[in-house]
Amino acid sequence: MGAASPYGESLHLMRQFASAAPWLLSAALLAGCASTDGGKGEAVKGGGDPASVRLAAKGLDPAASSESFPSTYRPMPSVTTAIVGARLLTGTGEEIEDGTIVLEGGRITAVGRGVPVPAGATVIEARGKWVTPGLIDAHSHLGVYASPSVAAHSDGNEMTDPNTANVWAEHSVWPQDPGFTRALAGGVTSLQVLPGSANLFGGRTVVLKNVPARTMQDMKFPGAPQGLKMACGENPKRLYGGKGRSPATRMGNVAGYRKAWIDAADYQRKWDEWRKKYAAATDDKKPDPPKRDLALDTLAGVLRGEILVQNHCYRADEMAMMLDVAREFGYRITMFHHASEAYKIADVLAREDICVATWAEWWGFKMEAFDGIEENPALVHAKGGCTVIHSDDETIIQRLNQEAATAMAAGNRLGLNITRADAIKWVTANPAKAIGVLDKTGTLEAGKMADVVLWSADPFSVYAVAEKVFIDGAVAYDRADRRFQPQTDFELGQPGKESRR
Amino acid sequence: MSPIARILALALMTGIAFPAAAETVAVTNARIHTMGPAGEIGRGTVLIRDGKLAAVGADVAIPAGARVVDAAGGVVTPGLVAADTTLSVAEVNSLHATNDHDGAVEHLSAAFDVKYGINPNSTLIPVARLGGITRAVVTPDIEEDRDERPKERLFAGQAATIHLGPGEDLLMASGVGMVVHLGEAGAGMVGGARGTSFAALKAALDEGRHYALNRARYDYGHTRPYRLSREDLEALVPVVEGRMPLLVHVHRAADIRQVLKLAREDQVKVVLLDAEEGWMVASEIAKARVPVVVNPLSNLPARFETLGATLENAARLHEAGVTIIIEGSRTGHFARQVRYNAGNAVAHGLPWKAALEAITINPARVFGFGARAGSLEPGKEADLVVWDGDPLEPLTQPRQIFVKGTEMPMDSRARQLAKRYRDLPPDQPPAYR
Numbered sequence: 001m002g003a004a005s006p007y008g009e010s011l012h013l014m015r016q017f018a019s020a021a022p023w024l025l026s027a028a029l030l031a032g033c034a035s036t037d038g039g040k041g042e043a044v045k046g047g048g049d050p051a052s053v054r055l056a057a058k059g060l061d062p063a064a065s066s067e068s069f070p071s072t073y074r075p076m077p078s079v080t081t082a083i084v085g086a087r088l089l090t091g092t093g094e095e096i097e098d099g100t101i102v103l104e105g106g107r108i109t110a111v112g113r114g115v116p117v118p119a120g121a122t123v124i125e126a127r128g129k130w131v132t133p134g135l136i137d138a139h140s141h142l143g144v145y146a147s148p149s150v151a152a153h154s155d156g157n158e159m160t161d162p163n164t165a166n167v168w169a170e171h172s173v174w175p176q177d178p179g180f181t182r183a184l185a186g187g188v189t190s191l192q193v194l195p196g197s198a199n200l201f202g203g204r205t206v207v208l209k210n211v212p213a214r215t216m217q218d219m220k221f222p223g224a225p226q227g228l229k230m231a232c233g234e235n236p237k238r239l240y241g242g243k244g245r246s247p248a249t250r251m252g253n254v255a256g257y258r259k260a261w262i263d264a265a266d267y268q269r270k271w272d273e274w275r276k277k278y279a280a281a282t283d284d285k286k287p288d289p290p291k292r293d294l295a296l297d298t299l300a301g302v303l304r305g306e307i308l309v310q311n312h313c314y315r316a317d318e319m320a321m322m323l324d325v326a327r328e329f330g331y332r333i334t335m336f337h338h339a340s341e342a343y344k345i346a347d348v349l350a351r352e353d354i355c356v357a358t359w360a361e362w363w364g365f366k367m368e369a370f371d372g373i374e375e376n377p378a379l380v381h382a383k384g385g386c387t388v389i390h391s392d393d394e395t396i397i398q399r400l401n402q403e404a405a406t407a408m409a410a411g412n413r414l415g416l417n418i419t420r421a422d423a424i425k426w427v428t429a430n431p432a433k434a435i436g437v438l439d440k441t442g443t444l445e446a447g448k449m450a451d452v453v454l455w456s457a458d459p460f461s462v463y464a465v466a467e468k469v470f471i472d473g474a475v476a477y478d479r480a481d482r483r484f485q486p487q488t489d490f491e492l493g494q495p496g497k498e499s500r501r
Numbered sequence: 502m503s504p505i506a507r508i509l510a511l512a513l514m515t516g517i518a519f520p521a522a523a524e525t526v527a528v529t530n531a532r533i534h535t536m537g538p539a540g541e542i543g544r545g546t547v548l549i550r551d552g553k554l555a556a557v558g559a560d561v562a563i564p565a566g567a568r569v570v571d572a573a574g575g576v577v578t579p580g581l582v583a584a585d586t587t588l589s590v591a592e593v594n595s596l597h598a599t600n601d602h603d604g605a606v607e608h609l610s611a612a613f614d615v616k617y618g619i620n621p622n623s624t625l626i627p628v629a630r631l632g633g634i635t636r637a638v639v640t641p642d643i644e645e646d647r648d649e650r651p652k653e654r655l656f657a658g659q660a661a662t663i664h665l666g667p668g669e670d671l672l673m674a675s676g677v678g679m680v681v682h683l684g685e686a687g688a689g690m691v692g693g694a695r696g697t698s699f700a701a702l703k704a705a706l707d708e709g710r711h712y713a714l715n716r717a718r719y720d721y722g723h724t725r726p727y728r729l730s731r732e733d734l735e736a737l738v739p740v741v742e743g744r745m746p747l748l749v750h751v752h753r754a755a756d757i758r759q760v761l762k763l764a765r766e767d768q769v770k771v772v773l774l775d776a777e778e779g780w781m782v783a784s785e786i787a788k789a790r791v792p793v794v795v796n797p798l799s800n801l802p803a804r805f806e807t808l809g810a811t812l813e814n815a816a817r818l819h820e821a822g823v824t825i826i827i828e829g830s831r832t833g834h835f836a837r838q839v840r841y842n843a844g845n846a847v848a849h850g851l852p853w854k855a856a857l858e859a860i861t862i863n864p865a866r867v868f869g870f871g872a873r874a875g876s877l878e879p880g881k882e883a884d885l886v887v888w889d890g891d892p893l894e895p896l897t898q899p900r901q902i903f904v905k906g907t908e909m910p911m912d913s914r915a916r917q918l919a920k921r922y923r924d925l926p927p928d929q930p931p932a933y934r
Binding site for chain 2: 147345346370375398405462465494
């Protein structure tokens with residue numbers, strides 16, 4: 001969040017009030033919390049978050065959003081492991097020949113040449129093989145458009161209003177989607193699942209660790225921020241225009257965004273004012289809180305810089321328009337998705353530090369994708385931008401490395417001199433940055449989560465397959481060992497096996 | 502700069518893509534995968550004359566005056582074939598007016614023919630060609646989400662073969678196959694269940710047979726009443742006479758069995774399309790000598806009829822002796838994925854040579870142009886690609902592409918866009934570039 005934003009200020013104020021907290025006590029008593037300390041209030045300050053406001057129930061407090069549906073992810077059991085002799089693409093721009101990587105206690109503890117192997121470690125001899133960070137897909141609909149793709153599984157687009165900022169993709173995720181296990185076999189260790197693009201505001205996104213799980217919460221990436229899916233262009237105007245309501249045009253789209261941000265600012269102000277009044281009022285004259293609104297909560301979360309804007313937008317001119325909308329209301333766009341024409345304004349996007357998630361191959365499926373070119377990812381990269389190769393697809397997610405290879409080849413055909421060490425970032429570090437988890441995963445660096453893929457060959461080769469996939473140091477997939485080839489409940493006892501091995 | 506390079510440079514500068522005329526060309530110093538009886542030639546020459554392959558081998562005499570293209574140890578393969586694609590009959594998927602692959606209606610179903618919609622100026626064609634594709638099997642389809650159309654459409658219509666070479670007339674042959682959807686999608690189009698769509702297909706073939714024997718009497722009204730229109734009956738004649746294969750979209754193993762049974766009973770030729778569960782009945786398919794067009798990436802239980810989908814389908818079918826053809830994507834925009842899909846089939850067990858056959862000589866033979874293209878054999882039309890490495894690898898690029906002996910420009914609208922926006926910010930609007 002830029003310091004220039006008026007809403008950064010309101011966040012600051014809110015925190016001050018929260019720590020002063022004279023009003024917290026009665027709120028807690030109202031909620032029936034067992035506070036007996038007679039007015040000091042410390043006992044009820046929630047969750048280590050000074051912005052948190054305790055009301056009758058957590059669900060009535062916008063500031064408590066991040067505590068809802070909490071992650072229950074726990075790493076699978078792991079042993080200390082050293083992969084020795086492989087070629088490492090670190091995701092930090094390095095390619096290390098004959099390298100060693102040590103995974104210990106779920107973390108990467110050492111990376112490099114001649115790194116000592118800890119006593120008792122399981123050693124994997126990997127000469128001739130390659131190691132990369134676990135791949136990350138910043139744009140997936142696994143779980144919300146699950147296989148089989150029957151209408152009963154169509155849970156990704158709440159196509160009932162152009163603004164459904166109130167819905168959360170995580171509430172649609174079916175953890176038994178066989179697509180998750182296929183993506184795992186392709187080396188994907190984390191992914192952002194988004195709502196669809198039918199609406200101007202599609203709802204909140206969720207970041208998952210790609211582990212087989214009983215519940216969504218068991219997959220939810222601990223500490224990852226949520227995103228807000230926004231959509232430009234043809235989809236919203238086609239859908240709602242077709243129903244005879246706004247938006248029916250691109251100008252209608254923009255009017256829709258602006259109205260929503262105005263409402264969000266108003267909502268934010270009401271809560272800020274209430275907090276002020278609450279703090280100033282005596283115990284017997286505490287004002288009632290405003291009513292919580294789930295959609296405006298999401299938008300206010302963006303204005304406070306807590307929720308990252310993930311903006312579906314194909315055309316260059318529309319991306320420029322969205323930049324101005326963001327400036328007008330003081331929020332930041334983290335990434336443009338699909339962005340088939342990003343190459344036309346690659347200089348602008350690099351300057352604004354906005355990532356671009358796109359494909360190498362997809363183009364021409366609609367008018368706004370007609371100028372999509374294979375060179376797009378490489379041209380964005382060459383201007384100093386943050387290129388992300390995404391899938392938006394349950395098949396491409398299984399081969400993000402190959403999609404990156406095609407994109408790299410296209411760039412080099414144009415003389416852009418892109419190395420493997422650069423291009424691997426497009427499916428590791430850069431998507432990690434764009435979904436807010438680069439401090440935790442996305443590169444091979446000591447201290448990061450041990451999310452690692454051992455490839456049979458150069459991952460930019462069509463013949464390379466993921467031999468082993470580690471998530472938090474645990475073997476999540478092993479191509480040579482059936483015990484580590486997870487099968488969803490849906491597929492259990494059904495015909496067909498992925499492998500004869 | 503060679504004369505051809507100068508011509509191409511001029512073509513690029515002016516934005517006009519025109520191919521050089523057919524000439525005598527010797528592609529030398531190449532690792533040649535002939536896909537014919539000569540097999541692989543470690544280091545050899547391909548001689549092109551009058552649009553045809555004049556000689557292919559390790560010791561080929563280069564005639565005086567021939568232009569020599571030094572492949573510099575690169576790989577030469579036949580031009581690839583995109584089997585089962587909308588290439589040339591689709592421009593922008595979401596704009597129905599630009600698409601001519603889904604057009605069957607109730608009374609013009611078997612009679613629907615993609616040949617009328619072929620657009621030689623489609624921007625998709627150079628894009629596909631830069632993926633090494635020189636021929637295509639253009640197929641009609643019935644899109645499931647276009648429910649504003651009449652429901653009762655048994656056949657999607659007739660397929661055609663095209664070349665991606667010079668000239669305005671790309672059509673090689675029309676009526677190379679009759680497309681029909683069976684399984685869940687087919688049931689959705691006719692009646693709602695398999696019992697309807699299979700019965701409807703059998704009834705249509707029966708009417709077609711009857712009509713074929715009583716054509717002369719039709720105009721006098723001296724035949725039994727037919728449910729099909731005259732145009733559809735006429736279109737079915739080559740099918741019932743075994744001259745035109747049914748191209749059957751089918752997925753589930755049990756449905757594949759039903760199709761094989763129908764082919765036996767009704768004496769029609771069939772080619773299976775998709776056949777995700779084909780591996781489960783591979784020996785039966787092989788025994789029936791029915792070729793299969795597969796997308797090797799289909800490995801999800803996308804529908805209840807593809808629960809057995811696996812990345813090893815291509816390998817297992819091949820192992821059982823089935824003639825396989827590997828497609829890119831039906832969507833013409835992604836036809837260039839043909840070679841990557843073949844590579845992925847190799848990564849999951851298919852021998853490399855079988856994968857290359859599946860995108861060259863196999864589709865050429867199955868779709869009736871094996872005598873003209875699909876392999877590098879003297880006398881055939883000269884379709885070939887010079888690659889800088891293994892053609893199935895995404896990092897490999899084509900260096901030269903010849904179709905019917907003409908070297909085609911390495912250019913497309915997409916490449917022109919890339920060049921236009923390579924240097925930013927522009928000092929003047931890119932529209933002047």
